[in-house]
Amino acid sequence: xxxxxxxxAAVAACGALALTACGSTTDTGSASAGAGGTxxxxxxxxxxxxxxxxxxxxxxxxxxxxxxxxxxxxxxxxSDPSQQITDINNQLNQGVKGLVVAPLDSAxxxxxxxxxxRKGVPxxxxxxxxxxxxxAMVVRANNVAYGEKACEYLGKQIPSGKVVQIMGDLAxxxxxxxxxxxxxxxxxxxxxxxxxxxxxxxxxxxxxxxxDTLLNANPDIKGIYMQAxxxxxxxxxxxxxxxxxxxxxxxxxHITIVSNDGIPQEYDAIRxxxxxxxxxxxxxxxxxxxxxxxxxxxxxKTFKPGPTDxxxxxxxxxxxxxxxxxxxxxxxxxxxxxxxLWGNTVG
Numbered sequence: 592x593x594x595x596x597x598x599x600a601a602v603a604a605c606g607a608l609a610l611t612a613c614g615s616t617t618d619t620g621s622a623s624a625g626a627g628g629t630x631x632x633x634x635x636x637x638x639x640x641x642x643x644x645x646x647x648x649x650x651x652x653x654x655x656x657x658x659x660x661x662x663x664x665x666x667x668x669x670s671d672p673s674q675q676i677t678d679i680n681n682q683l684n685q686g687v688k689g690l691v692v693a694p695l696d697s698a699x700x701x702x703x704x705x706x707x708x709r710k711g712v713p714x715x716x717x718x719x720x721x722x723x724x725x726x727a728m729v730v731r732a733n734n735v736a737y738g739e740k741a742c743e744y745l746g747k748q749i750p751s752g753k754v755v756q757i758m759g760d761l762a763x764x765x766x767x768x769x770x771x772x773x774x775x776x777x778x779x780x781x782x783x784x785x786x787x788x789x790x791x792x793x794x795x796x797x798x799x800x801x802x803d804t805l806l807n808a809n810p811d812i813k814g815i816y817m818q819a820x821x822x823x824x825x826x827x828x829x830x831x832x833x834x835x836x837x838x839x840x841x842x843x844x845h846i847t848i849v850s851n852d853g854i855p856q857e858y859d860a861i862r863x864x865x866x867x868x869x870x871x872x873x874x875x876x877x878x879x880x881x882x883x884x885x886x887x888x889x890x891x892k893t894f895k896p897g898p899t900d901x902x903x904x905x906x907x908x909x910x911x912x913x914x915x916x917x918x919x920x921x922x923x924x925x926x927x928x929x930x931x932l933w934g935n936t937v938g
Contacts, residue, residue, distance in 0.1 A: 628890035630688025632662045634881075635678050637693045637718075638670045638793075641821030642854040643874055646937050647693075647717075650878035658882035663687065670793070672696040672762075679703035683710050689889045691881040694719040697764040713888035717881045718872075720764050726912055727888035728905075730880045732919035734765045737818070737870050738772030740921050741849040742780070744868050745814040748847045751783035754814035755805060757823050760792040769818045769851065787812070793819055799826035806834055812846060820850035820857040820869055828865055839864035840924075853922060853934045861927045868923045875933040876901075876917045884915070 634651050638644055648665055655662035666682065668675035672695045682690060683706055690707055694700035694716055704724030707714050713727045720729045745754055756773050759766030770788070777784050787805060791798040798817075806812060817823040831837040831846065838845040841864065850857050853871025860866040880901075887894075896907050903917045922932060929935065 628886055630661065630889065631686070632660050632689040632691060632882075632885055632889075633679075633682030633685070633687040634662050634665045635675060635682065635690065635692045636665050636667045637675070637695045639667045640670070640795075641793075641819065641852075642856060643819070643821035643852045643872065644693075646854065646933070647874040647878055649937070650875050651882075654875070654878040654882045658879065658886055660689075660882045660886050662691075662882070668695060670695065672699040675700065676703045676706075680706055683707060683712060688712060689885040690714045691717060691885050693717045693877075694721055694763075696760075696762045697722045698762070700724060713885065715881050715885045715888065717877050718765065720908055720910075720912060720914055722764070722910060728884040728894065729908070729912055729914035730877055730884060731914055731916060732872055733916045734768035735772040737851050737872075737919065738769040738774075738816075739776050740870050741769075741816040741851070741868075742773050742776035744849050744921065744923075745816060745847055746777065746781035746784065748867070749784060749813045752813040753785045753787055753809055753811060754816065755787040755789060755802070755809075755812055756816040757789045757791050757798050757802065757818060757827065759818045761790060763793075766793075766818065773816055784814075791823065793822050795822045795826045798823045799830050802827060802830045803834075806830070806836065810836075814847040815849070817848065817850040820852035821854055824850060824852075824854075824856055824860065824866070828860065837865065840867060853919075853932060855934050855937060858922065858927050858932075858934050861922065861924055864924075868921055870919050871922050871932055871934060872919055873917050873933060875936075880915060880917065 636644055636648060651665055666678045668678050675695050690712060692714055697719055700721045701724040704714055708725045716726045716729045718731055758770045761767055774786055777786050789801045817827055848866035850866055850869040851872060853869055857869040894905055894913055896905050898904050903915050905913055905915050908914055
């Protein structure tokens with residue numbers, strides 16, 4: 592998610608040099624009591640019911656190999672935050688020297704992070720930033736930008752009327768960031784738009800039933816923002832179709848739809864004119880830099896805020912945690928066939 596091959600080549604070249612030559616991906620030179628960059632790494636997934644996470648899961652062994660990381664078979668927490676803490680504990684009991692975790696709950700994950708810290712095992716968080724707890728790095732795209740990009744696209748397409756955002760789990764910082772950013776952007780820049788909201792907790796069934804109810808009361812909806820195409824695309828399209836409201840781009844009554852994820856199914860829907868745009872969340876780079884940073888952490892390397900050598904920026908969050916904010920481009924009919932988009936490289 593934009594000259595991916597060039598970026599990866601740059602990173603590979605940079606890895607052969609001292610990290611001080613690589614801008615903000617800079618080693619402070621601190622020593623570690625950890626594994627010296629070797630040892631098994633546990634990889635914990637939030638769920639596997641979304642095509643996005645299925646793709647991430649497929650990328651993990653490939654990126655682990657390319658980064659020289661000995662990753663164990665991934666563990667699926669199956670959308671259960673308490674199970675995720677158990678999964679972390681199980682991995683620690685197996686003697687892993689590093690963990691790459693995609694947190695389900697930004698607050699609840701602290702218990703697992705504390706377990707890892709007590710055992711001296713570094714953790715890299717992918718996709719979701721924890722509110723508390725120690726992690727070496729968060730690998731994530733700017734989720735505030737997701738909401739803002741969706742707002743700007745819908746605002747330019749729809750002069751006035753009702754738009755709905757199908758939100759993610761508000762226990763997750765991702766759900767909060769996307770929801771608040773979309774809401775604030777509409778209020779500030781497009782006051783003639785009225786935002787209706789569906790809290791759907793990343794659950795497809797919840798999204799379908801609540802959207803059905805909302806459309807019964809508001810058949811004049813003009814736009815939809817889906818915060819996760821992986822779980823919301825199919826139920827949204829099915830619900831619209833069942834009501835005779837799924838009109839293609841250019842047809843009278845077409846509802847403008849913007850999504851998040853960048854999965855192949857969204858691209859097909861864009862090509863068909865069923866939806867209009869999506870923000871491509873980089874599943875490939877999540878896997879790559881999850882492995883990159885866990886290896887660095889196991890070697891005792893640390894980083895500083897600032898631009899990186901791979902078209903991203905490391906920022907310090909209010910919690911003090913560092914986050915590498917990877918690029919996530921808006922995809923429309925104009926660039927949906929770009930071969931650099933990861934969603935065009937998987938089946």
